[in-house]
Amino acid sequence: MDDLIFAADHGQLTFRWAHVLAGGVWIGILYFFNWINGAFAATMDGETKRKVIPELMPRALYWFRWGAAWTWFTGVCLLFVLYYVKDTGFYLAEKPIEGLNKPTPAQWGIPFGCLLLGFLVYDVIFKFAGKPGSPAHAAGVIVWGGLAVGFCAWMQNGLGMSLRASFVHVGALFGTAMAANVWMRIWPAQKRIITAIKAGEAPNGDDAALAGSRSKHNTYMSVPLLFLMVSVDQGKFGDALALALILAASWVITFALYKKSAMVKGF
Secondary structure: OHHHHHHHHHHHHHHHHHHHHHHHHHHHHHHHHHHHHHHHHOOOOHHHHHHHHHHHHHHHHHHHHHHHHHHHHHHHHHHHHHHHOOOOOOOOOOOOOOOOOOOOHHHHHHHHHHHHHHHHHHHHHHHOOOOOOOHHHHHHHHHHHHHHHHHHHHHHHHOOOOHHHHHHHHHHHHHHHHHHHHHHHHHHHHHHHHHHHHOOOOOOHHHHHHHHHHHHHHHHHHHHHHHHHHOOOHHHHOOHHHHHHHHHHHHHHHHHHHHHHHHOOOO
16 A cells, blocks of 8 residues: 555656646647737738748647647546545545545546536537627536536535545546647647648638637636646635636636737737
């Protein structure tokens, strides 16, 4: 048992380091796309786009999608090390208590399965939510945020999970949806867009709208995700109501950063 705990301690350090490194690559390029590249691309004429985009975007998207994949994979590893398999984890208690807070597979399997199901729910919501800026899309955002808050409350009150574990799993819910967005929605659409631009053709408007909206969703989800994943004092913030306030504050901050990005000009 001591050897297992020793391995879990070192596994936590290794996976956390890799998780932060991969996340820095992924989220950094996400912000580049949303707060820098979009405004820059709007200044290019057609000929410049044909030269720049086929060279720039495949390189950026390579690091973007693999950063997403490794962030998700190492995050799942951390969930297992910190919350699922270690006796001194934090699944059932805010502070580690030897032998008390290790869940059974039947317990942790439920919230973990919800992470995978969450993307399917998110995807359906925004397939029918209409264009960004529309009332239907705003309603979809409220529904998705409400489901995240409800997920937190259910884990805490229904499954008996600690608030720290509940908050981290909401972060993992967002991270899973974001990574799936990258691989299943943004990357396929961007490949078609780049191919069209290289051929001197106009990209399909549906591809541009899909890639743009899902990238923007990821940006809005990333800010509360970073708060939920890096803090070690989540349990001190309160219950699901506190999460609702965190989401609201995060999205106001993200909105302000989008506004600021539009004001930054080149020389």
